[in-house]
Amino acid sequence: MMKSIGVYLDSSLSLERQISSVYVPINRTMTGVLWIFLLFQRWNYRLVIAALAGAVGSSFLYGYNLSVVNAPAVYIKAFYNETWSNRYGQPMENGTLTLLWSMMVSIFAIGGLVGALIVKSLVKLLGRKGALLFNNTFAVVAVLLMSLSEVAGSFEMLMLGRFIIGIDGGIALSALPMYLGEISPKKIRGSLGQITSVLICAGVFVGQILGLPELLGKESSWPYLFGFIAVPALIQLVILPFLPESPRYLQLEKQDTVRAEKAFQVFLGKKDVSKELEEVWSEHRAQQNIRLVSVVELLKTRSVRWQIITVIITMACYQLCGLNAIWFYTNSIFSEAGIQKAQIPYITLSTGAVEVLASVLSCLTIERLGHKALLIGGFGLMSLFFGLLTISLNLQKTVSWMPYLSIVFILAVIASFCIGPGGIPFIITGELFEQTSRPAAFMVAGSVSWISNFSVGLLFPFIQQALGNFCFLVFAGVCLAGATYLYIVLPETKNKTFVEISQSFAKINKLPPMTTEQKMENLPVTDEVIVTREINVVNGQANNEHESLEMEQNF
Secondary structure, eight states, rough: OOOOOOOOOOTTTHHHHHHOOOSSSHHHHHHHHHHHHHHHHSSSSHHHHHHHHHHHTTTTHHHHHHHTTTTHHHHEEEEEEEHHHHHHHHHOOHHHHHHHHHHHHHHHHHHHHHHHHHHHHHHHHHHHHHHHHHHHHHHHHHHHHHHHHHHHTTTHHHHHHHHHHHHHHHHHHHHHHHHHHHOOOOHHHHHHHTTTHHHHHHHHHHHHHHTTTTTTSSTTTTHHHHHTTTTHHHHHHHGGGGSSHHHHHHISHHHHOOHHHHHHHHHHHHHOOOOHHHHHHHHHHTTTTTTOOOOHHHHGGGGGGEEEEEEEEHHHHHTTTHHHHHHHHHHHHEEEEEGGGHHHHHHHHHHHHHHHHHHHHHHHHHHHHHHHHHHHHHHHHHHHHHHHHHHHTTTTSSSSOOOOOOHHHHHHHHHHHTTTTTTTHHHHHSSSOTTTHHHHHHHHHHHHHHHHHHHHHHHHHHHHHHHHHGGHHHHHHHHHHHHHHHHHHHOOTOOOOOOHHHHHHHTTTOOOOOOOHHHHTTTOOSSEEEEEEEEETTTTEEEEEEEEEOOOOOO
């Protein structure tokens, strides 16, 4: 029997040191529970509400729209055929039906690309929170078009709605990570950023559940699947307006220090936010007299050259890693495993459940294991399981139990993706760039992601036709190449300020090292260092007249 556990909680200590301060032996299970408890102890409830409200109307909708068209596919195609027959007096040819269906699926990615291209202007004009709220306009318009398409007898409305909800997704997957990265303390920036991935997986899972025949996945109710999109959008519209804008945006781009201070106080749950304000100003001093850069200027900037390359490769691997192609094989593998066709939709729910569990696990462990380790480990494991899946698929007809092993490998691929590559690329994009470059960087990252998404949907049928079961070796190669590049180039970003992360790339970008004076000027305020400055403003220019450093140590 274990005696009562005493824990000394000191906010100045790391989570590891707090856990080690437990003065009785505890087993691994209790250690995990204690770890989760201490992690959430650091999270202010308003910060959590802001993250969830932002994600439910953004990344959740993106995930939901990825899966929502799968269950009613047969009924939507029948609607296409019926509408065509009513108009032209003859049924639609199979080739035309396949083309229109492919356009409906792929037009979502085209809309996403449009959203990624306009997000820079939106976050600059409206702010991070403002862009998320405005984005719901696209969601509401898309809901009306798609849910009323059957009543109106127009499949064009359905396709237009898919395009518009794609724009919503393109804006959301850039504005949301930007918002989360700027409102969270650096010690939990990775965990909070993983909420994007968790809600994407939750959206996919909810889409699978609502698509069951007992719910909305039947001929009489499939339009309501698209009407459900309004629910998370309305939740965000009700909650998010009562929470602050990004304090970094307020302080650096709007020069509104008063509102920035209040925003920090709300999100961090404390009155004294001088350290956080000083950290933001240290970034401002490093970029003083530099305006918000355009995409062209960003691509020409030598100091961020390898950051851009890293983001492009990471986002390309995120879409080209083959997870979308997994769904092509899922139903056929389940059928060959002896599962009855009527039961496959319920068994498919296991894939959604694995996604959610893996993404939650990543959220809880990312600050302990590190952003780089989870990202590389995820891609590496995907490469391994894709190789094993290729072997099992080729042996399915010769070994009776091999289809069941294929199912295990499919779930392993999905779990490996959600542990790291499913959400960390968005976090990394926000971390590798400072305030003036971040909107343009997300525009580049979003464009690469959506173009890659469209390319997979367009080219995979041809790759599968040419290579058969060996097509997954292509994705294994992509994952392995991505993991190798990130291992060589990407620095660990955990618990680092944006300025420190930028300096990690100085050598590879062939920039001169910072002088001691520059390092002190950009030194962030920590528990050990208190920086006080007296600044006189003469003719609109700040002249630094006095600076003192007082060292304090915590015992």
